[in-house]
Amino acid sequence: MYEIDPSRTDLVDEFRSNPGGPHSPELVLVVNRLRVMPVADKHVLVCTKRGKEWVLAKIPSERGAKMELFEGQVFDDYYKGVWEVFKRRWKTVTGRDVQ
Amino acid sequence: MKKILGYCDNWSAIAGGTVQFKISTYGPDRYEAALVRVICGDNEPEHGIFKEEEIDAPLNGEHAGRLQPIDAGSYGVVPQSPAIDNLTSFTIQAWIFPTTPEKGEQAIVSNWRDDLAAGFALLIDDKGALTLRLADGEGKTSSVSTGKPLAERRWYLVSGSYDAATNEIAVCQKPIVETLERLEAADNTETAGGFASAGAPLMFAAFPAVLSNGKSASAKHFNGKIDRPQLLSGAIPAGDIVAAWDFAQGIGSDKFHDTGPNQLHGNTVNLPSRGCKGHNWSGNEQNWQHAPQEYGAIHFHDDDLYDAGWETDFTYHVPKDLKSGAYAIRLRAEDDETYVTFFVRPAKGTKTAKLAFLASTVTYMAYSNYHWLFHQRFSETTETLWTTLEKADVFLQEHNELGLSTYDTHSDGSGVRFASRLRPILNMAPKTPCWSFNADTHILGWLESQGIEYDVITDEDLHDEGASLLEPYSAVLTGTHPEYYTTPMLDGLRHYINGPGRLIYMGGNGFIWRCALSDQMPGVIELRRSEDGIRYRDEEPGEYYLELTGEYGGLWRRLGMPPQSVVGVGTIACGFDSSGYYQRTEDSFSPRVDFIFDGIGKDEVIGDFGLLGDGASGSEIDATDPMMGTPVHTLIVARSEGHSANTLICPDEIGFHHAAMDGVQSPIVRADMTFFETPGGGAVFSVSSIAWAASLPHNNYDNNVSRVSGNVVQRFLEEQPFALPETTG
Numbered sequence: 049m050y051e052i053d054p055s056r057t058d059l060v061d062e063f064r065s066n067p068g069g070p071h072s073p074e075l076v077l078v079v080n081r082l083r084v085m086p087v088a089d090k091h092v093l094v095c096t097k098r099g100k101e102w103v104l105a106k107i108p109s110e111r112g113a114k115m116e117l118f119e120g121q122v123f124d125d126y127y128k129g130v131w132e133v134f135k136r137r138w139k140t141v142t143g144r145d146v147q
Numbered sequence: 148m149k150k151i152l153g154y155c156d157n158w159s160a161i162a163g164g165t166v167q168f169k170i171s172t173y174g175p176d177r178y179e180a181a182l183v184r185v186i187c188g189d190n191e192p193e194h195g196i197f198k199e200e201e202i203d204a205p206l207n208g209e210h211a212g213r214l215q216p217i218d219a220g221s222y223g224v225v226p227q228s229p230a231i232d233n234l235t236s237f238t239i240q241a242w243i244f245p246t247t248p249e250k251g252e253q254a255i256v257s258n259w260r261d262d263l264a265a266g267f268a269l270l271i272d273d274k275g276a277l278t279l280r281l282a283d284g285e286g287k288t289s290s291v292s293t294g295k296p297l298a299e300r301r302w303y304l305v306s307g308s309y310d311a312a313t314n315e316i317a318v319c320q321k322p323i324v325e326t327l328e329r330l331e332a333a334d335n336t337e338t339a340g341g342f343a344s345a346g347a348p349l350m351f352a353a354f355p356a357v358l359s360n361g362k363s364a365s366a367k368h369f370n371g372k373i374d375r376p377q378l379l380s381g382a383i384p385a386g387d388i389v390a391a392w393d394f395a396q397g398i399g400s401d402k403f404h405d406t407g408p409n410q411l412h413g414n415t416v417n418l419p420s421r422g423c424k425g426h427n428w429s430g431n432e433q434n435w436q437h438a439p440q441e442y443g444a445i446h447f448h449d450d451d452l453y454d455a456g457w458e459t460d461f462t463y464h465v466p467k468d469l470k471s472g473a474y475a476i477r478l479r480a481e482d483d484e485t486y487v488t489f490f491v492r493p494a495k496g497t498k499t500a501k502l503a504f505l506a507s508t509v510t511y512m513a514y515s516n517y518h519w520l521f522h523q524r525f526s527e528t529t530e531t532l533w534t535t536l537e538k539a540d541v542f543l544q545e546h547n548e549l550g551l552s553t554y555d556t557h558s559d560g561s562g563v564r565f566a567s568r569l570r571p572i573l574n575m576a577p578k579t580p581c582w583s584f585n586a587d588t589h590i591l592g593w594l595e596s597q598g599i600e601y602d603v604i605t606d607e608d609l610h611d612e613g614a615s616l617l618e619p620y621s622a623v624l625t626g627t628h629p630e631y632y633t634t635p636m637l638d639g640l641r642h643y644i645n646g647p648g649r650l651i652y653m654g655g656n657g658f659i660w661r662c663a664l665s666d667q668m669p670g671v672i673e674l675r676r677s678e679d680g681i682r683y684r685d686e687e688p689g690e691y692y693l694e695l696t697g698e699y700g701g702l703w704r705r706l707g708m709p710p711q712s713v714v715g716v717g718t719i720a721c722g723f724d725s726s727g728y729y730q731r732t733e734d735s736f737s738p739r740v741d742f743i744f745d746g747i748g749k750d751e752v753i754g755d756f757g758l759l760g761d762g763a764s765g766s767e768i769d770a771t772d773p774m775m776g777t778p779v780h781t782l783i784v785a786r787s788e789g790h791s792a793n794t795l796i797c798p799d800e801i802g803f804h805h806a807a808m809d810g811v812q813s814p815i816v817r818a819d820m821t822f823f824e825t826p827g828g829g830a831v832f833s834v835s836s837i838a839w840a841a842s843l844p845h846n847n848y849d850n851n852v853s854r855v856s857g858n859v860v861q862r863f864l865e866e867q868p869f870a871l872p873e874t875t876g
Binding site: 093100115 | 190191192193450520521522523524525527528533534535536537538540541544545546547558578724
């Protein structure tokens with residue numbers, strides 16, 4: 049499986065500047081790697097006002113368990129939220145913060 | 148998050164009939180209800196096309212709310228009987244196939260009353276081992292366990308017995324010996340603390356419980372299969388048969404039979420799966436009807452649900468003159484809002500418009516309360532997105548009692564085969580993501596914008612009435628994704644278009660899966676995803692036959708009735724990141740289809756815009772295939788281009804995967820817009836794309852997707868028959 053090189057800040061910069069894509073072939077590998085992680089404990093967004101507001105959340109490991117919503121992580125722009133999801137998953141997968 | 152939910156007893160109300168609404172609040176003690184006609188349910192602010200019409204109705208206004216709980220999880224019940232009540236010594240025995248033995252305590256068979264501390268229960272304990280528990284009716288319970296955890300998904304013969312003469316209780320678990328494993332038998336015997344009959348119904352796969360509203364319910368459900376349970380009047384090896392249940396009898400119903408002398412028949416609750424391989428399945432037969440003796444198992448799940456059983460809050464008497472259409476009760480409680488959608492059709496055998504919109508209610512059921520963003524690890528790479536949940540999704544995650552869709556897996560990992568509409572369905576409503584029902588409201592909004600009169604009829608009506616439902620109409624318009632069809636539905640549609648009927652297939656990935664409805668258990672569809680197809684889960688081998696009808700389940704394509712043989716096209720590819728557009732073909736200049744392109748330029752690109760991937764050809768797209776039965780005189784009037792690298796050929800089109808299966812490289816990834824006439828003077832037009840309808844609202848419904856669609860509707864509503872061309876076929 050493709051492993052992300054956490055030193056590739058160029059790919060991070062590319063994503064941040066254009067989170068909606070299309071992405072370069074190598075960034076596609078990064079994005080897909082961040083998407084195929086297990087569902088449990090995955091950071092996601094919850095739309096709380098259609099087209100206007102999104103909240104960062106984390107899917108629990110058990111069915112029926114409460115979703116964790118990060119009340120301080122509320123976004124009025126969808127791609128600002130996606131950027132936060134990207135950073136959180138990058139940390140989960142690589143063990144390092146996005147620089 | 149969600150504070151109010153509801154559902155109704157009937158999705159297709161006849162003008163002059165009634166609909167009962169059942170509402171639950173989750174906190175608030177008051178709520179507001181309002182009847183609305185759904186015109187366009189897409190409420191994305193940037194789209195600016197949401198539209199509903201408030202309708203005067205007695206139900207409009209404030210109502211008292213309260214919590215209505217749900218008893219989810221399937222089980223079997225045998226009514227209380229003297230033959231069980233009078234037991235002093237007994238043996239209970241069954242074959243079991245536990246699928247989550249480590250999940251915690253779960254009942255295999257219970258005859259138990261907590262309030263009296265009486266009865267017996269054969270169960271899997273919190274260590275995953277078989278246990279027999281007794282209670283003496285005076286507060287003392289005793290139990291004996293094998294102490295050895297049961298293996299997951301292996302068959303065991305299990306038994307528990309009580310001997311009143313010796314006051315001993317015993318349990319035994321014996322696995323079916325597998326050659327590659329060493330599963331061991333285990334047993335144990337203890338001195339009991341006494342036994343008193345519960346004087347209660349006997350339950351399979353659950354303990355009795357009581358809901359917060361006082362209604363009888365179930366708890367501590369068993370996940371897995373139970374086969375041939377029997378009850379004897381003495382401890383092993385003595386005793387006479389009290390009951391010997393044969394779960395192979397009554398498949399397709401909620402009844403099961405006792406072949407013993409007391410005829411202690413019972414019924415299932417919440418639709419456990421039947422027609423399932425038993426402990427003795429040989430593999431020589433795949434059809435439960437041909438070898439019922441090998442299909443004696445019921446597969447129970449702790450998250451099965453059929454009828455939520457809520458009490459009715461109000462009944463709407465549909466006025467006889469109410470316009471046919473899509474309607475909803477809009478419910479508001481504090482800062483939350485929910486819609487309960489239903490449809491109003493004309494009286495049977497009548498019409499109020501020349502055009503019928505066929506609402507894909509069976510498909511809506513298949514997708515009801517889908518959980519794939521929670522259950523499927525690869526859903527993000529399937530859909531090429533970052534999971535973005537709705538408030539409703541969060542509620543579903545936290546409330547398993549609302550049940551699952553046919554795209555999901557049960558908590559034990561097995562595929563979900565049933566989906567019911569007799570429960571709150573959070574995603575079949577306006578203001579939800581534009582998929583299935585809410586995507587179809589792009590078509591309703593377009594019809595309204597063009598002033599085209601239409602009736603709404605539903606899949607369940609078509610299943611019940613066949614072609615006679617359609618025949619009054621000059622033309623029938625499908626939704627964006629009429630994916631699931633029962634045999635009577637497909638027969639009815641084929642009969643209609645074999646005559647003078649005209650069909651506009653306004654979507655993609657249609658007429659794909661055979662599913663089943665049942666008169667005995669209305670309001671639920673059954674699906675077995677046999678063999679292959681676009682699906683998030685496999686079907687259990689050996690269990691490909693539907694229990695409601697006995698039919699072989701799966702793709703209509705695999706059943707010899709491909710969608711290409713019905714509407715000219717069938718699914719070829721899926722891609723959700725961006726959509727393509729259409730270019731006219733040579734066929735489009737045939738005089739036979741002049742009417743389609745009235746006002747469209749010879750080189751005009753069609754549908755290079757839209758709300759779904761910025762193009763009219765996308766999401767799930769269809770193509771012609773003569774090998775699959777596309778009529779020989781079919782005209783491919785436009786073909787799509789511009790598909791993405793994430794638009795991939797669907798599994799049923801792939802014999803062997805390869806490196807050029809995407810929309811950029813593959814020569815076969817395209818949508819074929821088609822037209823053909825039928826011998827009865829009718830015709831079929833197919834757009835072959837789910838995304839098509841999402842392009843209709845572009846530029847305030849003034850665009851070439853709207854024009855092509857309108858041209859077809861206009862001609863299809865004219866009386867002049869279509870003439871079948873000379874063909875070489």
